Amino acid sequence: MTDAVDLLVLGGGMAGLAAAARAAQDGATVVLAEKAPRTGGSAEYAGFIWTAPTLEVMRNINPDGDPALAERLVDGFPAAVEWVRSLGVDAKEPVTVLGYGRGRQTDMPQLLSTCERIVRDSEGCELLLGAESERLIVQDGRVCGAEIRTSSGELRTIDARFTLLATGGFGGDAELRAQLIHPLASAPRTPGSTAISFRPGWPPRTFTSYGS
């Protein structure tokens, strides 16, 4: 079966859910494919929406990070908080986080479920659970969708104008963990972080460190 949508989101953690919900609100047709039986990813352990308070602090903490992404994150933070509040989700007054950051304690389960509901309820949008993306479709050097193994075992091809890789990190992959962190690094609480986007056939990734 082949579909064509504006946006295909691979991974239904906080990043994928927020992007899918926002695009759906803006009228885009969206398919969000999450391989786990439920959405949320590692955000189910998180309590704060936060980042560095200024670009200078961000550069000091994370000198190898992508400058454009850093700017987007720091400068976009107030608008992101406004958007979360516009969904009716509680985001409390700013406090210091991990010694250098500024953040707001946020009702994360409510935020996750609200984003999920927006995707489910928006016309032309679809949420697929238990649906693992297996391969990106690349034509003329451009990613234009992916093949998804649905929960029923069907291989579904989804063509999309834009494809967002939001499949999280590599912590659940023992080999990459040993190679990129430390041979004794322990497995994360999120076994779903199996690094699909690091495998052959997927676009190159840049690493940004999370603190030190």
Ligand SMILES: Cc1cc2nc3c(=O)[nH]c(=O)nc-3n(C[C@H](O)[C@H](O)[C@H](O)COP(=O)(O)OP(=O)(O)OC[C@H]3O[C@@H](n4cnc5c(N)ncnc54)[C@H](O)[C@@H]3O)c2cc1C
């Ligand atoms: C204990 C703990 C506390 C934290 N506290 C905070 C906090 O207070 N504030 C904060 O900002 N951050 C916090 N973090 C970090 C934050 O939770 C993560 O950075 C964030 O949730 C990552 O979201 P993500 O969507 O990028 O990735 P993930 O949450 O990893 O989501 C990726 C999703 O993609 C799915 N997936 C993977 N491969 C595929 C595939 N092939 N096809 C389809 N789906 C796939 C996975 O199942 C998963 O659901 C915390 C992390 C932990 C572990």
